[in-house]
Amino acid sequence: MPARSNRSLVWVATATVAALGFMVTVDLTAEAPVGSGNTSYIDLRTQVSEQAQEHILLEQQISKLEAQLAEYRAASGSQKELRQVLARDERQLAAEAGLTPVTGPGITITIQPDAKLGASPAQMALFPQQADQWLDEVVNVLFGNGATAIAINGQRLVGTSSIRLVQVNGIGSVHVNGRPIEEPYVIQAVGNVQQMETGLSVNVLQGYFEAMGEDFIVRAYPSSDGLTVPAYTGPLPGQYAKEGNG
Amino acid sequence: MYWLPVLGLAVGIGLGLVTNVVIPVAFTSYLSIAILAALDTVVGGIRASLDKTFDSAVFLSGFFTNTLVAALLAYIGNQLGVDLYLAAVVAFGVRLFQNIAVIRRHVFTLIRQRRVARRMASTKD
Numbered sequence: 001m002p003a004r005s006n007r008s009l010v011w012v013a014t015a016t017v018a019a020l021g022f023m024v025t026v027d028l029t030a031e032a033p034v035g036s037g038n039t040s041y042i043d044l045r046t047q048v049s050e051q052a053q054e055h056i057l058l059e060q061q062i063s064k065l066e067a068q069l070a071e072y073r074a075a076s077g078s079q080k081e082l083r084q085v086l087a088r089d090e091r092q093l094a095a096e097a098g099l100t101p102v103t104g105p106g107i108t109i110t111i112q113p114d115a116k117l118g119a120s121p122a123q124m125a126l127f128p129q130q131a132d133q134w135l136d137e138v139v140n141v142l143f144g145n146g147a148t149a150i151a152i153n154g155q156r157l158v159g160t161s162s163i164r165l166v167q168v169n170g171i172g173s174v175h176v177n178g179r180p181i182e183e184p185y186v187i188q189a190v191g192n193v194q195q196m197e198t199g200l201s202v203n204v205l206q207g208y209f210e211a212m213g214e215d216f217i218v219r220a221y222p223s224s225d226g227l228t229v230p231a232y233t234g235p236l237p238g239q240y241a242k243e244g245n246g
Numbered sequence: 247m248y249w250l251p252v253l254g255l256a257v258g259i260g261l262g263l264v265t266n267v268v269i270p271v272a273f274t275s276y277l278s279i280a281i282l283a284a285l286d287t288v289v290g291g292i293r294a295s296l297d298k299t300f301d302s303a304v305f306l307s308g309f310f311t312n313t314l315v316a317a318l319l320a321y322i323g324n325q326l327g328v329d330l331y332l333a334a335v336v337a338f339g340v341r342l343f344q345n346i347a348v349i350r351r352h353v354f355t356l357i358r359q360r361r362v363a364r365r366m367a368s369t370k371d
Contacts, residue, residue: 009302
């Protein structure tokens, strides 16, 4: 009986050891995962955990970048709005500077020699010698009484405009914005019609002009599109003057 | 006859090398725990033989059952997200060391008994 038991033990041990050897060999010769020497379950779990953490970090990075992108897009949008505002400001400044035509209620004043007024030759000779001063006076009265845009014979008056009498030996003419104009002088003024008319009356300009043998015909255009004053077309101050450093 | 287990081991290793069985990477951990279970059964069998309680049917069924159940336990644990793998490692590991300790004591006892027997034989002479 013991001999039989020993024999069975040997055979069983042989079979189990063979199976164990086979399993161990297979396990040892099994290929390791690509890019890693670890095949352990725990190592794999650790790797998965690390990858999950990295995934979370990358997702956070993506959200940060998306927020930054949205910020840039918003900034780009506001830049567009800024450009629109700047363009609107530019248009407004151009209008105020006289670089655009202006339409609105206004008056026209026509100044021209009129023999019927009965002025003496000496009186009539006075205006051609002082035309620039008188035109200047009229313009000042108009600007001081609600005029927002004025032009003389189509020459728009701006901040740098000049009204000069250029004469040599009695020959010459009035220059507005450096350009010669001839009689009749037609002054166009857009603004508060009633106020401008009142200003002219108060300063008795019509009387002075008529005393010098000049008609001073004021016509009112009270409707909203009654009068259009042309834009300034001459050189701008910035053409020569540049911004200084100090 | 005692050389047969050594031959069996050589045959097993040879089969493993020749057949070139490829285990998917995902299943290598299951094979590892199965080997641990098999080792535990073998050591348990040696202990049983030293205790004179060895039963080949129990041993063989224990060997294959423990191996398969250990691998299955690890697989289920992996699917459930519970570390049953570690539970199997701890359980088989503890039993393995206990059996080895018992085997060691048996071996020492056998050695001492032989020495005593030798001394008694020499004193008789």
